Amino acid sequence: MRGDVLIIQEWHRKAGLKAAQLIIPQIEQSAGKFTITVAGESGSGKSEIAEVIAEALIEKDINSIVLQQDDYFVHPPKTNENTRRKDIDWVGANEVHLDIMDQNLNDFKEGKAQIAKPLVIFEEDRIIEETINIDEFKVAIAEGTFTTTLNHVDCRVFIDQTYHETKKARLLRAREEQDDFLETVLKIEHKVISSHKRIADFFVTGDYDVVKNEIKGA
Numbered sequence: 001m002r003g004d005v006l007i008i009q010e011w012h013r014k015a016g017l018k019a020a021q022l023i024i025p026q027i028e029q030s031a032g033k034f035t036i037t038v039a040g041e042s043g044s045g046k047s048e049i050a051e052v053i054a055e056a057l058i059e060k061d062i063n064s065i066v067l068q069q070d071d072y073f074v075h076p077p078k079t080n081e082n083t084r085r086k087d088i089d090w091v092g093a094n095e096v097h098l099d100i101m102d103q104n105l106n107d108f109k110e111g112k113a114q115i116a117k118p119l120v121i122f123e124e125d126r127i128i129e130e131t132i133n134i135d136e137f138k139v140a141i142a143e144g145t146f147t148t149t150l151n152h153v154d155c156r157v158f159i160d161q162t163y164h165e166t167k168k169a170r171l172l173r174a175r176e177e178q179d180d181f182l183e184t185v186l187k188i189e190h191k192v193i194s195s196h197k198r199i200a201d202f203f204v205t206g207d208y209d210v211v212k213n214e215i216k217g218a
Contacts, residue, residue, distance in 0.1 A: 008048045011208040015045070015159075016052025018210040022202060023053070023155050024060055027139060030154065033109045034139045037147040040159030040204070041193050042186055049159065049204065050143035057139055065137045067104060069144020071118050071127075072097045078125040084185060091188045093146045101142060105152040108140045145189060148196040157210070158200035163190055 019038075027034045038050040047068065054064045073080055073096055083090050097118070104115045112134065119130045134140070148156050163186035197203070200213050 006048050006051055008052065009045075012045050012048035013052050015204045015208040015210055016049045017056055018208075019049065019157050019202060019204070020053045020056035022210060022212070023157075024057070024062070026155060027057070027062060033111065033137070034155070035105050035109060035153050036139060036141045036155045036157065037150060037153050038141060038143040038157045038159070039145060039148040039193070039196060039200075040161060041145065041163045041190060043163070044159040044161045045204075046143045046145070046159060049157070050141045053157075054139075054141060062139060063137045064139035064141055065132075065134060067101065067117070067140060067142045069096060069101065069142070069147055071120050072101045072144075073120065073127075076120055076125045076127050077122055085181060088184065088188070091185050092192055093149070096144070096146060098146060098150065101144075101147070102150045102152055105140060105142060105150060108134055108137075109152055145193055146196070148193075148200055155202070156200045157202045157204065158197050158213075159204040160197065161204075161206060162194075163187070 023036060036053065038046050038053070040046050047066075050066050054066055057064045070077075075083055075095075080095060100118065104117050107115050114131050114133055116129055116131045118127050120127050142150060142153070147153075148158055198213075199216065201216065203211050203213060205211060
């Protein structure tokens, strides 16, 4: 999303580096392109951890691209906020073109040279389309609240923190108005996103360690 600013803290770096350490052997054993998702609730550090993973991969001469779920929303940010306030039932995975994001990952894995994807211009509250070259990348990292549910994924990372635990980070980011309506939105999202945890491969814990999901799918 154009206009987004990442504030990478030490704990993001800790989790991202540990996740990369665990995932790199899988990437190195993969003959083709490799896809990763980084998911979690609002303010959990998805974008930051994904960026740290990408930086760690570069250190191993593994080129990667990060795809942000924020670019795939049906409406741009301000319009989406207004739509939510008019109809609270709009909140959820239906707000996002997950099908397009999944197709982009599929095209990446199939070795296509380019993908066409949406791009949000935050300050202008509009969405355009961009075509990006993906030939040079071995790994695609898709980050966002609902990305665990995408199909064309080799490794899923889930940040195991609730919206109550991420409040400080959300205040620091200052992207949304922190009011009762936002709390309602986050509560709805929590119910949806928490159910995705069971299909993740790795969890980022409350102290930003990364552990393997030993009971995946249970």
